[in-house]
Amino acid sequence: MNGRTSRSREIGMLVARRLAFAVPVLAVVAVGVFLLAAASPFDPIHQYYGVDVFSATEADLAATRARLGLDDGVFQQLGRWLSGVLSGDLGTSRSFRQPVAQVVAERLPWTLLLVTVGLAVAVVLALVAGVVAAWRQGGLFDRAVTAVGHAMEGIPPFVLALVAIAVFALGFRWLPVAGLTDPGMPATVDQVARHLVLPALVLGVSQTPWLVLHVRGSLLAALGEDHVAGARARGLGEATVVLRHALPTALLPFVTLMGTRIPELVTGAVLVETVFSWPGIAEAVVTAALAVDFPMLAALSVLATAAVLLGSLLADVAVALADPRVVADG
Known part of the structure; x- marks a missing residue:
């Protein structure tokens, strides 16, 4: 106690x-x-x-x-x-010709929604891809994840946003281009969800390269530690060794990295909200600056x-x- x-x-x-x-x-x-x-x-x-x-x-x-x-x-x-x-x-x-507190109160919930979903997308993609890549080190998936991760580190979020709009909104017409809802439609759950998919995916994917490479590297380091070797020596299955013994050790530095990525997440939210005309607090930064x-x-x-x-x-x-x-x- x-x-x-x-x-x-x-x-x-x-x-x-x-x-x-x-x-x-x-x-x-x-x-x-x-x-x-x-x-x-x-x-x-x-x-x-x-x-x-x-x-x-x-x-x-x-x-x-x-x-x-x-x-x-x-x-x-x-x-x-x-x-x-x-x-x-x-x-x-x-x-905005409104009290600042009112502008923040109206826009902050939409930014929190976008950032939360985008962060969840980044974490899921990083954990799944990073764990599988480290588990199958040297394989085709590992080489592909590493190559794509390094290639995407230098791509800014607004470029991903423009490519996503060109492919999924203008090309296949699967998702709406921008805004919170279709013109003249109320902000229903269905409308907001459809318009949230593309900006949240772009924001999440833009943060994934650093996270997935970090998970892969941390897990590879954890797989070489003594307690993991001991688990293998006891005859435990490889899935148990990786997921229950090595992964928890690898997640500690991953949590720390998530904290250091918050500034990049804020910057990415500003760019994504501007491109997709998402009515969040980050988009208001551009208007206020101008x-x-x-x-x-x-x-x-x-x-x-x-x-x-x-x-x-x-x-x-x-x-x-x-x-x-x-x-x-x-």
């Missing part, structure tokens, strides 16, 4: 340290976003008005600038945004950073819980 209590205390301290570390990191990210946006050559007033900016009078433009606070200094705008955050107000998005939308950019950047920090923390906690030999030192 004392050992279990000590272990729980170590993990609790790990979580506490990571949460304390996250606060200054998120603050630095918010300040950095404001400074970078201030250096942008784009004028937010043009994005706010659109084509109407050419017919608007100077008085109208000046009044709008004053109302939106565009003439204020960057640090004054930053201070106003930070004070609002402390009071629970994330500000108003100039590009509009130099300070409040929206800061909120989305902080949210993405928080997701990366949380993913890394969860991966470390999972490894610490699964393997008592791991010291939860943060």
